[in-house]
Amino acid sequence: MKVLVPIKRVVDYNVKVRAKSDETGPDLNNVKMAINPFCEIAIEEAVRLKESGVAEEVIAVSVGSSASQEQLRTCLALGADRAILVETDEDAEPLGVAKALKAIVDKEQPGLIILGKQAIDGDSNQTGQMLGALLNYPQGTFASKVEITGESVEVIREIDGGLQTVLLKLPAIVTTDLRLNEPRYASLPNIMKAKKKPLDTFSAAELNIDLAPRLKTLKVSPPPERAAGIIVESVDELVDKLRNEAKVIS
């Protein structure tokens, strides 16, 4: 079975992104870029499936600018066998990305597609579900455990208030949540080996995909600031403030 892992290049999760002063967008000048943390978990899960003999091949794919090659190489260093870049300078929305991924799925016919539940830049949480609808595949979103059993995959999902277990017919889509696994670090020999692994590039036009955005971003502004608070000296003072100043406890 082939496992396809779509990944995204995003601003590193430690960076506090600010809106540009003219409010035309986020200020991304000279910020550190990285693989989206949930995508890292997806790659790890796919590589573990290969290591346990369930998967034969792990293919990483990304839809983005040529700079995304850097994150695809990271995936190759983490254990993916080859990579595909659907190259576009458009800041593609989840629907466009899902259409591009469908084109790759049609070519590659993977048995399982594992991707992050959300990218930490747009925070949309849509791409996996949209790909599921376009392919008419079942989905196990927000997964904390994935187990292949014959022609199906059992997925434990993180839901409001607890866990839900679903059984999905393959081919299927899984989106990763935090507790699915702890991603490994790439070793230096594997980083060197990754440079020789195949990385194919397609343009959106070659795949006949329309990545034009449907949403117009009118402005990007900073969130409302909180007024500075005070430091209290004791638990007594805290309780007094909450009771008599903020009036939030009785």
Add this chain to the structure above:
Amino acid sequence: MTILVIAEHDNKELKVATLNTVAAANEIGGDVEILVAGSECADVANQASKIPGIQKVLLADKPAYANFLSENMGSLVSEIASGYSHILSPATANGKNFLPRVAATLDVAQVSDISAIVNADTFERPIYAGNCIATVQSTDAIKVITIRTTGFDACPATGGSASIENIEIDNDLGISSFIKEEIAVSDRPELTAADIVISGGRGMQSGDNFSLLNGIADKLGAAIGASRAAVDSGFVPNDMQVGQTGKIVAPDLYIAVGISGAIQHLAGMKDSKVIVAINKDEDAPIFQVADYGLVADLFDALPELESKL
């Protein structure tokens, strides 16, 4: 202009998130209809029909929707979508699960997790963990939207008397099935609906130490949450996580204990009305958003706080 709101419920009770979502629909303006999809959920439809100002309640009561499987839910909503100007669902685990399938089937963009409405086609939504607020305009014929429930005060639950209409669409795609659910049983309020939330972070040092929060939560009627660091460290389950990738809360009082205040955590709680931080590190970023900060060892402060409430 008619807006469809997808009800959040458990086949017995309508959840408050539905009322937040109806409030958002009312703010957009136009007729509002509610879809109650589930199994043996007629009680929920009755509750929904009492929300004031609703034109009608659509009831899809079929076994295929019993567990809100995204494949069947997405198929149902897509089938009834034409004719609506907007389709709204709360940004709950359920809404996030099935609504993008609807958007993709209709070939429209989804606007996720909106926190404010500018007008019928323009919305505000937090991006980059809430460090930026994007104002986006949808050019699609049908606007498919999930609602950040903390951005909209719940509308009244009673006073109306809408008609209930059964819909007979029975879309079991047969590609997924429900096995089981393990829902934590608790006497405490739900995290996203509680007026007071007390959360623990890495500073709690272990899952056992979270019991230090119990007594305070009991006295305040509070829900208990956690930071991602506490979840990652295995102290507590993920459904307690407050943050960018966990639950978004905005209670009247949020007490952060042993939480440093990483960007991801602040994204989930900084809209709380009053924030209290208890941390022994006076340089912890959490103090920058706290209304009241107490620099103290939580193992001393928590028992004292409990005794003084």
